[in-house]
Amino acid sequence: MSILDTVELFNSLNDTDRDTLSLYCQERLLLTEEILFHEWDDAVALYIVKSGSLKAYKERSDWEVILWYITANELAGEMAFFDTSSAKKRMASIRAVEDTLVVVIMDYAILELSKKHPEMYEKIVNIMIERKKNS
Numbered sequence: 001m002s003i004l005d006t007v008e009l010f011n012s013l014n015d016t017d018r019d020t021l022s023l024y025c026q027e028r029l030l031l032t033e034e035i036l037f038h039e040w041d042d043a044v045a046l047y048i049v050k051s052g053s054l055k056a057y058k059e060r061s062d063w064e065v066i067l068w069y070i071t072a073n074e075l076a077g078e079m080a081f082f083d084t085s086s087a088k089k090r091m092a093s094i095r096a097v098e099d100t101l102v103v104v105i106m107d108y109a110i111l112e113l114s115k116k117h118p119e120m121y122e123k124i125v126n127i128m129i130e131r132k133k134n135s
Helices: 015-022 107-116 118-134
Strands: 026-032 035-037 045-051 051-059 063-071 093-096 100-106
Touching: 015 118, 035 118, 045 107, 051 100, 107 118
Parallel strands: none
Antiparallel strands: 026 100, 035 093, 045 100, 051 063, 051 093
């Protein structure tokens, strides 16, 4: 069983491709209110929510602007990796709304994946582009 078996984002990948990609992934449990990353942090990983939910927000001196909620099978942190106009900095902060299990793909793993398996990297990018168009 692959770490990605229940991640709908990768349903279009065959079992072999999903197993290969899972070699570059790990799971992380965030407890309620735990911060995944802060706005302006360096982007070091891409996240996929397996269960639970996250909140994307911008913190200002005396208030917080909630941008959106991220639920199961949705991405967090992808803009810093696939938006070529950004400087690989986080555009918002992300916090767990409840206990949340995420799949983590580190930046070096994404780079390694693009070198060793360019066809898989291309599939992932195409899946993300398609999801972005449909959201």
